[in-house]
Amino acid sequence: xxxxxxxxxxxxxxxxxxxxxxxxxxxxxxxxxxxxxxxxxxxxxxxxxxxxxxxxxxxxxxxxxxxxxxxxxxxxxxxxxxxxxxxxxxxxxxxxxxxxxxxxxxxxxxxxxxxxxxxxxxxxxxxxxxxxxxxxxxxxxxxxxxxxxxxxxxxxxxxxxxxxxxxxxxxxxxxxxxxxxxxxxxxxxxxxxxxxxxxxxxxxxxxxxxxxxxxxxxxxxxxxxxxx
Numbered sequence: 001x002x003x004x005x006x007x008x009x010x011x012x013x014x015x016x017x018x019x020x021x022x023x024x025x026x027x028x029x030x031x032x033x034x035x036x037x038x039x040x041x042x043x044x045x046x047x048x049x050x051x052x053x054x055x056x057x058x059x060x061x062x063x064x065x066x067x068x069x070x071x072x073x074x075x076x077x078x079x080x081x082x083x084x085x086x087x088x089x090x091x092x093x094x095x096x097x098x099x100x101x102x103x104x105x106x107x108x109x110x111x112x113x114x115x116x117x118x119x120x121x122x123x124x125x126x127x128x129x130x131x132x133x134x135x136x137x138x139x140x141x142x143x144x145x146x147x148x149x150x151x152x153x154x155x156x157x158x159x160x161x162x163x164x165x166x167x168x169x170x171x172x173x174x175x176x177x178x179x180x181x182x183x184x185x186x187x188x189x190x191x192x193x194x195x196x197x198x199x200x201x202x203x204x205x206x207x208x209x210x211x212x213x214x215x216x217x218x219x220x221x222x223x224x225x226x227x228x
Contacts, residue, residue: 017082019153021092024075025099026153029146031071032099035064035106036142043135043202046113047128054117061110068103072096088226091219098216102142105209109202116198123199127188131203134177138210141170145217152220157227164224167217174210178203 038061045053075096083089116123123131144166151160181203189196 015085017085021075021079021082021086022149022153024071024078025092025096026149028068028071028075028096028099029149031064031068032103032106033142033146035061035068035103036139038064039106039109040132040135040139042110042113044132046117047123047132049117049122051117054114058110058114062107065103065107068100072100088223091223095216095219095223098212098219101212102209102216105205105212109205109209112198112202112205116195116202119195119198121192121195124188127184127199130177130181130184131199134174134181134203134206137170137174137177138206138213141167141174141210141213141217144170145213145220148217148220148224152224152227155227157224160224160227161221164217164221167214171210171214174207178207 038057042054042057042061045057076093079086079089079093079096086092144163148160148163148167151157151163182200185196185199185203189199
């Protein structure tokens, strides 16, 4: 009689400890998502010249970044404690760190918007439209990453993979927007180097953020694939 091979560590079986990690990851993602949403709004405030709103929103984004750091630290400490029972501990830790990097980037973006708002020059209508669209696209990419984490927390691996795949499509769209914005900034603000540099830093921060989101989604998709 052929003996049935039984894998003592079935990757499809989510332990209570791993579920706790995923729940903490979901909590972290919620903080970061709030930060992303505020960052889109602070860009809109810049376009509309709302200086007081920018100052208030900058403080909220900074507070959300600090909260994300606290959740990240607690989650990583928990991962270390349960490391012997968590097969993909390194991947989880990587995703946690990437989410925190997104929050850090949003804090950096908000500060650049704050500095830009103090300049005498204003953002042109066309520049405002392009940058706002770019920021919104990056937010949509994060929203899909957030959905992928949420689906994983609901033990719906297939839907998690599908959401993670959507991130790649949105990242492609963001790349196209970035390629159009960069030459536009150089041609529109060649006479104002300070404004050019500040706007370019805002756009570059958004681009870097989208790359981080894409990489985090790829790691999450790999995790979800093992839960099929």
